[in-house]
Amino acid sequence: MTIKKNGTEFSDDDVIRSVKSGNIKNFEVIVNRYKRRIVNFVYRMIGDYDEAQNISQEAFFQIYRKIGKYKENSTFQSFIYTVAKNITLNYLKKSKRITFFSQLSAKGEGEYIPSGDITPDEKIQKVERNKMVTRGLENLIINQRLALILKIYLGFSYKKIAEVTGWSQPKIETLISRGKVNLKNYVNLQGKGVKDV
């Protein structure tokens, strides 16, 4: 169940309605539709590849359990990212995140590899900048990181971010704006350090 006869996809609400009426197997459609983005959202928040998978699976399970509470007039995406966000924040609270992004260098997962027609020098620069941005994310306070990831990775509007986090518009504006500046300062500082060496 993914494609309708006329070639259009079933909407989230179509699928949810079917799951609610007992076709539990169709929940698979939801998992397959969102798993990649959920896992990568969680991964950017916690920096641990294996835990990101576990947390995301738990999130989908919770989404299934709470599906009765989902009302069709709210957006399904806000609903699922709210669940994923809550589990992620709980995890961060408990774990005190000791190994943020440590796997990045170990496994090469999530590492940025520049493509396109660029010189080796530009390539090194880009990789270096990407590493620094990633480390910079780690150094942000959790709410700034969450706001930036919702905005930049998931491309959410401030309104949608408000739906997921429950934050006010001014709070979101401040978190995102300060997050960008902090990240910029971090990268510039590290960049200088690299040059000086």
Added chain:
Amino acid sequence: MFNKRENKMKCSEVNLLLSRYQDNELDNYSGEMVKEHLSDCKSCRMELGELQRISLGIAEIRDVELKENFTAEVMSMVAQHKKTRFAGRLVYIYSFVFAIFFIFGVLIDPYPAGGSSEENSKMELSSILLDGQKFTSDNNHNFVIIGLAGGNDEKGIY
């Protein structure tokens, strides 16, 4: 917020709006004002460029691959949950039915007390057939416990 006379914004004012400008979250009017300022202010353009590089840096973090059985594992959690919930419901239904029987046994008394005038006569008020045995009750005793294996004596079980 900005100097109305010249209808132009200062760099410090633009700076405060730059993040929202980049995110396309300004109203049309403010957006236009920032745009206008940027068109002839190099330092603010550079500031915006830095913000854009940062955003690009976040956007460019490469996606991780999912484990192969990701979906299957979620679906088995879901199926397991449904099973236990169903089993839980059965237990619930059984205990409900049991409770109903119990309440009936206690509250709805089939053997009313105070057997009126026939007090002394060992009169059989009622009998219940259970497991092929006949249980009887005295007229002054009205509580019957169902299901206990009783003797054959006429006093029955109270």
